[in-house]
Amino acid sequence: MPLETNRMKIEQHITAAAVQAVKELYQQEIPETQLAIQDTRAEFEGQLTIVVFPVVRFSKKSPEATATDLGEYLVANIEEVTAFNVVKGFLNLSIAESYWIDQLNNELLSPDFGILPSNGKKVMVEYSSPNTNKPLHLGHVRNNLLGYSVAELLKAGGSEVFKVNLVNDRGIHICKSMLAWEKWGNGETPESSGLKGDHLVGKYYVIFDKEYKKQIDALKLEGQTEEEAKKNAPLIKEAQAMLLAWEAHDEHVVELWRKMNGWVYAGFEVSYKNLGVDFDKFYYESNTYLLGKDTVDEGLAKGVFFKKEDGSVWIDLTADGLDQKLVLRADGTSVYITQDLGTAQMKYDDFKMDESIYVVGNEQDYHFKVLFLILDKLGKGWAKGLYHLSYGMVDLPSGKMKSREGTVVDADDLVSEMIETARQKTEALGKIADFSEAEKEALYYNIGLGALKYFLLKVDPKKRLLFDPSESIDFQGNTGPFIQYTHARIKSLLNKAAYQSAPVPADITLSATELDMIILLGKYPAEIASAAKSFSPATMANYLYEVAKLFNKFYHEVPPIVKEEDAALKQLRLDLSSVTANILKSGMRLLGITVPERM
């Protein structure tokens, strides 16, 4: 069952009538798609507007005359259309107030408002996908929040969603940390050092790099080129040997690997919990890195791949504007794309999903283009459901973050800084004297994380994002705390007024702002659907901001609602407030943000 809100119904109704009008008045068939209905701009009378320029071709009249023809027809034929005015080529329609009140009573106040019908689709969202050689940084935070939110949006949009995390737990980079720890760690553990496990391992990753660089420099002094030195440094050779030992199931190496990965997982668990993200299933590359060779055989058999003289296997994508791409090394070992081919097949076999979203940075655009194209060429029907949600890098004012150069914003540090800032700001306002310690801590957490999450999610995922560590994230204006505050304020109001949901009389008079609220609040279900469709928490964030802003305007305009003596008016205003609060709460939840009852 497709989503159908009152707003959609009336738009369809008007569109259909306009088509009919063109038929009757001008004896022409106009396609519905030519008739766009939009909100009427605030400075004009009316709520809905038809742009009539496209109709002029059919009417052979001026835009004004055409608009007037249509306006007269719509007033005569649609009950809800009470009046119209024409400004240039724009036909502004006034919709009966009773219609909007009916929408409030029967749609917005309904308990299942904002709950979309199932669309029967199964969707996988793969996100996070960390390396186990270093702690999470701000770039990972963006990935995690995006992936989580997109998954929640898809669920809210009616899909069945599986969140999965493909952990990159093996490879040369992991061996680097392991080797450095073995050489210089003196048996240091999270317990002995008090360091969080992922940070401890990350420390040795950095040490490896430092020592490796020293060796490279030494070799360069001996006359080797940069490239030679990088290849010949003893440390890298040791790391490579360790990787081979790992692949050969060397007991000692595997044990070390288990131990250090265990530390990292314990650390990640804390970070994930702080960020409020979760997964339905974990995949580990240590289990999947050998996959894909069957797929390679399949491709060879189908003639999609070809073998070079040295035995390496390739695909020629030059006809598609891409390059030739290696899919299997001459020695029969996998490359990145080999395992991704295999993993894609495995994930599909596991879940039989209709769509699969990979939340991965835009530096891998090319890789996914190739991956999806190959799967398609292999005749995988499900390949058309694959989608790379490619998000932009998080940059610092100084440029890109680099773990090895220490210019990263650490995820755990950032989270604690945000909580600390929330604490300071909240204490400065002094509104929560009666909170228990536990309530205070929960509030600081919710506000701090709310500010952070909103900050990262409000910008279009595709765009790169600038984070300036020297400027703290705002708590005022278009921010998470602003929306949280609006919610808390409404809840306080509803409590004081002992609010009970009830319909309002059909003949009540609405102020301009109240009418605007009904119109804006009524768009919520469509906002969910569109945010889910476009995989964009940003559109939801911006919508929620509009809602909060409009409420605050309304709240200031209107005399104290609690003291309102006109019962119908009081009910109307409380209903509008309550619907606003519900939308803010459930919408923010889709962003992974908790809104407090008081703050």
Added chain:
RNA sequence: GCAUCCAUAGCUCAGCUGGAUAGAGCAACGGUUUUCUAAACCGUAGGUCAUAGGUUCGAAUCCUAUUGGGUGUACCA
């Protein structure tokens, strides 16, 4: 070199499949509290939508070129 993404106010960003006079927030300046939470509200100021062409009744939006930036172009992942 080739591929690909991006360029909107001092800063950070909205602007949906082309529609009315391009909008917010921050920063700046001014105002609002005996009234339901001032993390709020109202106002002032701030723009050649990178540049040049083109398509169109109409372009920030679509097309082409140019400039400037990001990323990729590994038998790394």
